[in-house]
Amino acid sequence: MLAKLKEQLLSGSAEEYLQGLFDRIEHSKLNAFNALARESAVSRAREFDRQLWGGALAGVPIAIKDGISTRGIETTCSSRILRGYIPPYDAHVIERLKAEGAIIMGKTNMDEFAMGTSTETSCFGPTRNPWDLDRVPGGSSGGSAAAVAGGEAPCALGSDTGGSVRCPASFCGVVGLKPTYGLVSRYGLISYANSLEQIGPLTTTVEDTALLLDVISGHDPRDTTSLEKDSYLNLEEGVCGLKIGVPDEYFGEGVDPLVEKSVWEAISRMEELGASWQKVSLPHTRYALASYYIIAMSEASSNLARFDGLRYGHREAEDQDWHTTFSEVRAAGFGKEVQRRVLLGTYALSAGYYGRYYLKALKVRTLIKEDFQRAFQEVDLIASPTMPFPAFKIGERIADPLTLYMADVFTVPINLAGVPAISLPCGFSQGLPIGLQLIASHFQERLMLRAALAYEEATPYHLQTPEVAA
Amino acid sequence: MTQKGDVIIGLEVHVQLNKLQSKLFCGCSTAYHNSPPNSHTCPVCLGLPGSLPVLNRKSVEYGLRVALALNCQVQQETYFYRKNYYYPDLPKGFQISQYDFPLAVGGSILIKGDDGERKIRITRVHMEEDPGRLVHAGTIDRAKYSMVDYNRCGMSLLEVVTEPDMRSPKEARAFLDKLRTILEYLDVFDGDLEGSMRVDSNISLAGGERAEVKNISSHKGVEKALSYEITRQRNMKRRGIRVIQETRHFDEARNITVSIRTKEEAHDYRYFPEPDLVPLRVADWVPEVAASLPELPDARRESFVSQYGMTDDHAKSLTSDIKVADFYEAVARESPPRLAAVWIADVLKGELNYRGLTIDRFSRQDMVTILEMLSSERIAEDGAVQVIRALLDQGGLPQDIVKARKLERAGDQAVMKAVQEAVAECSAALEDYRKGNERALNFIVGQVMKKTRGRASPTEAFRLVKEAVDRMDA
Numbered sequence: 001m002l003a004k005l006k007e008q009l010l011s012g013s014a015e016e017y018l019q020g021l022f023d024r025i026e027h028s029k030l031n032a033f034n035a036l037a038r039e040s041a042v043s044r045a046r047e048f049d050r051q052l053w054g055g056a057l058a059g060v061p062i063a064i065k066d067g068i069s070t071r072g073i074e075t076t077c078s079s080r081i082l083r084g085y086i087p088p089y090d091a092h093v094i095e096r097l098k099a100e101g102a103i104i105m106g107k108t109n110m111d112e113f114a115m116g117t118s119t120e121t122s123c124f125g126p127t128r129n130p131w132d133l134d135r136v137p138g139g140s141s142g143g144s145a146a147a148v149a150g151g152e153a154p155c156a157l158g159s160d161t162g163g164s165v166r167c168p169a170s171f172c173g174v175v176g177l178k179p180t181y182g183l184v185s186r187y188g189l190i191s192y193a194n195s196l197e198q199i200g201p202l203t204t205t206v207e208d209t210a211l212l213l214d215v216i217s218g219h220d221p222r223d224t225t226s227l228e229k230d231s232y233l234n235l236e237e238g239v240c241g242l243k244i245g246v247p248d249e250y251f252g253e254g255v256d257p258l259v260e261k262s263v264w265e266a267i268s269r270m271e272e273l274g275a276s277w278q279k280v281s282l283p284h285t286r287y288a289l290a291s292y293y294i295i296a297m298s299e300a301s302s303n304l305a306r307f308d309g310l311r312y313g314h315r316e317a318e319d320q321d322w323h324t325t326f327s328e329v330r331a332a333g334f335g336k337e338v339q340r341r342v343l344l345g346t347y348a349l350s351a352g353y354y355g356r357y358y359l360k361a362l363k364v365r366t367l368i369k370e371d372f373q374r375a376f377q378e379v380d381l382i383a384s385p386t387m388p389f390p391a392f393k394i395g396e397r398i399a400d401p402l403t404l405y406m407a408d409v410f411t412v413p414i415n416l417a418g419v420p421a422i423s424l425p426c427g428f429s430q431g432l433p434i435g436l437q438l439i440a441s442h443f444q445e446r447l448m449l450r451a452a453l454a455y456e457e458a459t460p461y462h463l464q465t466p467e468v469a470a
Numbered sequence: 471m472t473q474k475g476d477v478i479i480g481l482e483v484h485v486q487l488n489k490l491q492s493k494l495f496c497g498c499s500t501a502y503h504n505s506p507p508n509s510h511t512c513p514v515c516l517g518l519p520g521s522l523p524v525l526n527r528k529s530v531e532y533g534l535r536v537a538l539a540l541n542c543q544v545q546q547e548t549y550f551y552r553k554n555y556y557y558p559d560l561p562k563g564f565q566i567s568q569y570d571f572p573l574a575v576g577g578s579i580l581i582k583g584d585d586g587e588r589k590i591r592i593t594r595v596h597m598e599e600d601p602g603r604l605v606h607a608g609t610i611d612r613a614k615y616s617m618v619d620y621n622r623c624g625m626s627l628l629e630v631v632t633e634p635d636m637r638s639p640k641e642a643r644a645f646l647d648k649l650r651t652i653l654e655y656l657d658v659f660d661g662d663l664e665g666s667m668r669v670d671s672n673i674s675l676a677g678g679e680r681a682e683v684k685n686i687s688s689h690k691g692v693e694k695a696l697s698y699e700i701t702r703q704r705n706m707k708r709r710g711i712r713v714i715q716e717t718r719h720f721d722e723a724r725n726i727t728v729s730i731r732t733k734e735e736a737h738d739y740r741y742f743p744e745p746d747l748v749p750l751r752v753a754d755w756v757p758e759v760a761a762s763l764p765e766l767p768d769a770r771r772e773s774f775v776s777q778y779g780m781t782d783d784h785a786k787s788l789t790s791d792i793k794v795a796d797f798y799e800a801v802a803r804e805s806p807p808r809l810a811a812v813w814i815a816d817v818l819k820g821e822l823n824y825r826g827l828t829i830d831r832f833s834r835q836d837m838v839t840i841l842e843m844l845s846s847e848r849i850a851e852d853g854a855v856q857v858i859r860a861l862l863d864q865g866g867l868p869q870d871i872v873k874a875r876k877l878e879r880a881g882d883q884a885v886m887k888a889v890q891e892a893v894a895e896c897s898a899a900l901e902d903y904r905k906g907n908e909r910a911l912n913f914i915v916g917q918v919m920k921k922t923r924g925r926a927s928p929t930e931a932f933r934l935v936k937e938a939v940d941r942m943d944a
Binding site for chain 2: 221351
């Protein structure tokens with residue numbers, strides 16, 4: 001798709017294309033964007049039309065999750081506490097996109113500070129699913145996924161801490177990839193849980209995801225956890241000869257039967273294409289959610305401590321002594337879910353509880369990582385549903401956080417292990433998209449992408465678009 | 471007042487590694503001392519959303535130099551932790567510090583104790599970032615508002631923690647002096663810069679709870695605060711009041727300490743490993759850093775004694791400040807080393823101290839010239855002292871000062887004449903001498919010095935007086 005778009009932009013007008021997107025967004029019911037960089041983007045497009053610069057993403061508009069720092073464009077993480085914050089610097093990934101000729105369109109809606117599975121905790125209100133406006137787009141990168149699925153942006157970046165790229169990709173019927181921890185620099189990504197998260201692409205095809213990943217990945221000296229990359233272009237090797245593992249723990253109870261059926265069909269399809277499959281065991285999966293939420297909340301309680309209104313963002317009308325002022329700013333600026341996670345994380349790190357919760361969660365994390373390492377000695381890839389069910393209704397689950405947390409059961413183990421995973425469309429359940437999750441070993445993105453591409457080429461699901469986008 | 475041996479003091483010293491070019495986790499310059507507030511900042515040290523720390527490897531190298539000089543065991547792997555607390559000078563809401571697996575543990579240094587040399591054990595040495603600085607509009611309790619300056623934020627700090635091995639405020643001060651000397655020898659620290667060393671001291675009387683007096687920025691302040699604490703705790707003990715474990719603040723203006731929080735109110739810092747920084751295998755760095763260590767004060771002191779034949783006291787005095795030691799060695803290359811030791815350690819250092827000046831203010835060449843005039847007997851000792859004082863107070867050249875002040879040593883003729891006059895005038899002293907009081911001659915020598923206005927050498931004058939008297943009696 002992007003390859004075709006690039007040709008179209010070269011022969012046609014990038015400005016016209018971009019104006020078309022902006023007009024569409026302005027009349028949209030999706031609420032996918034928090035901020036549009038209309039002026040700067042149009043002027044860049046105009047420049048492109050004159051100069052026709054090169055680059056892997058020459059002239060291509062891209063939507064950016066609002067948790068990624070963009071110089072000169074308000075960056076809020078969909079939180080009241082960051083309203084008015086305009087970063088003085090670009091995230092590493094933004095620098096890379098600009099260097100390859102892309103045009104930043106604007107910032108997309110998300111769960112506040114990426115804490116959620118539905119994009120309902122945003123201070124800007126929920127984003128709607130293009131396939132059914134009464135349903136959630138998934139989260140936390142719901143705005144990015146909805147924008148891409150709804151034809152409001154040709155591609156987007158999200159971030160994935162416990163499934164935040166893959167879940168909305170699955171719910172919106174697009175492709176979303178969570179890279180190996182360390183493959184993409186986090187410099188400029190506003191931290192929620194920094195030991196778990198990565199920035200990842202959301203696009204309509206596997207090829208486009210590969211292209212974006214190729215642009216944003218690689219070592220950045222400003223992120224000491226980042227490492228060197230492979231090339232993710234020219235993925236024609238196919239899926240033939242690959243061994244696919246199917247973990248029992250990711251099927252069965254709690255999984256929508258249609259979801260399960262579609263994923264098994266996908267596995268059969270890959271078998272037809274020359275892959276083989278076998279059962280694998282990931283025995284510690286049932287501890288993953290507890291471990292994930294303790295680690296994520298603990299890190300969040302520390303990462304979000306900097307938001308005190310003193311240097312940027314929300315400030316109450318009247319200053320008191322610093323202690324009172326900080327408390328008031330945080331009470332008024334953070335939404336309920338953020339406050340809940342900060343409180344729980346603070347508790348988990350407290351003296352006397354640290355060993356019982358945080359340290360134990362880290363030990364579980366190691367066990368989960370070992371589960372994957374063992375499995376990948378036998379197989380090349382693991383296949384599973386991305387989400388246990390299709391998109392649910394807005395308001396249906398938000399009142400019950402525990403049920404909502406359970407929805408992440410197949411995505412969080414991947415972040416705990418630090419391995420890469422991709423979600424791609426593999427069917428529909430009553431008109432709602434279903435996502436297939438392919439998981440690979442550390443830094444095996446190339447292998448994962450080539451299997452995904454082979455599957456995509458053999459199936460029609462990625463070609464279907466929701467009515468809203470038609 | 472002090473019952474010997476019941477005072478127990480341990481120190482936590484925060485040393486700013488201010489000889490580094492850039493901060494601990496970002497590229498900002500460390501030369502902020504004369505800059506406008508908040509002019510040495512970037513997204514990283516301001517803790518802007520999305521910024522990440524990148525470890526300055528030179529900081530680690532400097533930290534290792536200190537750890538090795540303090541005879542510590544460097545860990546195989548070292549980890550950074552987050553210390554979580556809210557304060558306006560802390561832009562991230564946590565300080566990146568170390569907790570388990572600090573840079574180094576288990577060292578020691580020798581200090582001059584109250585009863586001879588004392589070994590002070592070092593518990594640990596760890597790295598952390600400095601917070602910013604609050605500036606209050608007026609005094610802290612009455613300020614209408616405060617301002618924050620983040621220039622200091624992110625500077626490399628080294629925390630040196632001792633065992634409770636000091637037995638008096640004086641020993642605490644001796645430790646700090648020695649530590650500063652070592653740090654300056656290592657060329658990692660400039661103690662003259664404001665806020666470069668800040669001390670938390672723990673003090674208790676045997677059997678009692680300890681109080682922690684926090685954030686004292688001068689060695690003298692530490693000594694005073696600890697002395698006050700001893701009095702306070704002793705008085706409480708005498709009145710039968712239990713000393714409680716608490717944190718206290720030293721009020722420098724009033725010379726007292728005041729309680730800021732008790733043990734019950736102590737912070738829970740919720741330490742956990744910093745996910746944005748990877749563990750560091752520091753053990754691999756040790757051989758290279760160890761090979762680059764300079765000669766340290768104790769070793770240099772010994773080599774001064776053996777190499778230049780000076781007394782241990784002189785060697786100690788000359789090596790307690792690396793700048794003085796370097797000054798001495800430069801002068802000793804061109805002058806008689808023992809004479810240079812006496813004049814620099816006993817005279818020059820005293821005159822500098824008296825004026826609150828450092829050795830940078832005195833030219834090495836001037837010292838060589840003065841010593842040369844002394845050993846060629848062109849000027850007398852008293853004259854040399856006058857030259858040093860004049861150089862410090864008015865400046866100029868030693869030769870010009872000697873001429874202008876007529877400090878040229880008196881010729882033999884003039885001295886002989888003064889001797890004859892003095893002997894003739896001091897018949898009473900002569901009488902005493904003849905009765906066996908050897909000291910009586912000193913009085914006559916004094917008269918000679920007076921008559922020559924100090925231009926005679928006292929030893930020479932003594933010899934001539936004795937000869938004259940003995941000749942009379944012969």
